[in-house]
Structure formats: C-alpha cells, structure tokens
C-alpha cells in the first residue's frame with residue numbers, strides 16, 4: 463500500500479498541465495486530493511474518478527484568502543492537511559523589463575509568489591496539529607538563469623526559492639519539510655501555446671534536447687513529499703534537462 467493512502471494532499475493549479483498530472487498521480491496512490499484552480503478542474507476530476515481515486519475541488523484564486531479558507535475547511539473535514547503542493551502559476555510574453563506594467567507585475571507576483579505563502583500559512587496549523595507535513599513549491603529554471611520576456615515571472619520564482627529556504631528553516635521544528643522544484647520547459651499549455659518556431663528554439667537550448675513531461679515533474683514532487691526524502695528540506699531542485707548548467 464502507498465504511504466499516501468488516506469493522506470490529505472492539497473494541489474493548486476489542478477485544472478491543467480503539471481497541477482493536473484500531480485493531482486492524478488497522488489490520487490492514484492490513494493491520497494484524498496483537494497485541487498484548487500481558477501479554471502474548472504473537470505478533466506482532472508474525470509481522470510481521477512476513472513482511476514478510482516478521491517478528489518474534491520475548490521474554484522478560486524490562490525492569491526485570495528477566501529479560497530484558502532474554503533480549502534482549509536475541506537481539508538479539516540477530511541482529517542487535516544498532510545501535504546501542500548503549490549503549483550498554480552502564470553506567465554505572459556509582455557513580461558519584459560521595457561514593457562512590464564505595475565498592474566502586470568502585481569498580478570504575476572500575486573499568483574506565482576503570494577499564493578504559495580498564503581496557502582502555506584493557512585494550512586500550517588493543520589499540519590502542526592498532525593505532527594508534521596510536507597510542502598513542495600513550484601519555482602522555475604527562470605529563477606536560476608535569465609530568460610527573455612520573463613522579468614516579473616523570474617523575480618517571483620526567485621522569491622519562491624527564498625520563501626522555500628525561509629519556510630524550511632522556520633518550520634523544521636514542527637517537522638514540516640519545505641522544498642521546491644525548478645523546471646525548465648515542460649510540455650503544458652503554458653509552453654505549447656507558443657509558435658512551433660519558439661518551441662524548437664526552447665528545445666534546442668536544453669542539453670537533453672526535449673521538454674519534460676508534466677508527469678515527470680509530478681513524480682519528483684511526490685518524491686520530495688515522501689518518506690524517501692525525509693531528511694531533505696530547503697532544496698530548490700532543477701528539473702530542466704541540464705538547461706541551467708549550460709552557457
């Protein structure tokens with residue numbers, strides 16, 4: 463039986479891409495998944511049901527405290543949060559130092575950074591009451607290397623790395639481990655909505671010459687939240703085919 467059987471796992475960004483793949487991967491291991499997304503998680507719900515898993519969903523914005531209050535109630539009713547996987551994120555090509563507006567900067571910070579902190583803070587009391595837990599934050603290779611048109615996004619992801627280290631240090635006494643993953647290009651709508659030419663350029667820059675699949679990222683997040691990683695906290699782990707190691 464999986465160690466996640468019956469565990470209450472909250473996953474943001476559950477409607478699409480990495481969040482959807484991660485929700486399904488935990489549900490297949492017997493976790494009670496609570497997914498959060500602005501968009502309807504209809505396809506994820508259907509995939510989990512087909513796999514015989516359990517899931518509930520909250521429709522809401524991760525940067526809004528009301529979303530987290532609603533989530534905390536569901537998690538409490540399920541027995542209390544064990545694991546939080548902060549995945550929801552947002553990027554746009556207008557995000558260059560030249561054209562970035564204050565409004566867009568704030569939106570990118572709210573979704574990619576504030577949401578991670580707010581969700582963690584809201585669910586911490588439940589994890590502490592249960593004697594511990596694990597949090598995995600979604601960062602990006604853009605926190606490690608500069609990428610054109612990702613100004614506020616890179617700043618937000620750099621903040622996620624710092625938040626991860628800070629939380630790891632502050633929460634170790636409560637037996638709560640906090641880690642982050644830093645993917646390079648992953649085959650999700652965030653990337654596949656680019657032109658073929660842009661996708662080619664992206665793949666050529668990766669030493670392994672391919673994008674990661676969302677399921678590969680899900681497996682690493684599951685590892686970091688599992689007993690196999692029981693002495694790992696505060697790491698920011700590239701999943702980028704070597705991208706951040708090259709010139």
Ligand SMILES: NC(=O)c1ccc[n+]([C@@H]2O[C@H](COP(=O)([O-])OP(=O)(O)OC[C@H]3O[C@@H](n4cnc5c(N)ncnc54)[C@H](O)[C@@H]3O)[C@@H](O)[C@H]2O)c1
Pocket residue numbers: 474475476477478479480481498499500501522523524525549550551552553573574600601602603644645646647648649650651652653
């Ligand atoms: N795809 C990549 O190449 C890549 C690389 C590095 C990091 N990431 C990160 O992975 C995460 C998931 O991205 P993805 O590639 O699966 O993209 P995606 O666009 O497929 O999924 C993102 C999901 O987040 C949801 N979302 C956006 N804003 C939200 C909000 N305010 N509240 C709740 N949900 C919200 C969207 O509705 C969507 O379902 C993001 O944090 C992204 O920055 C992606």
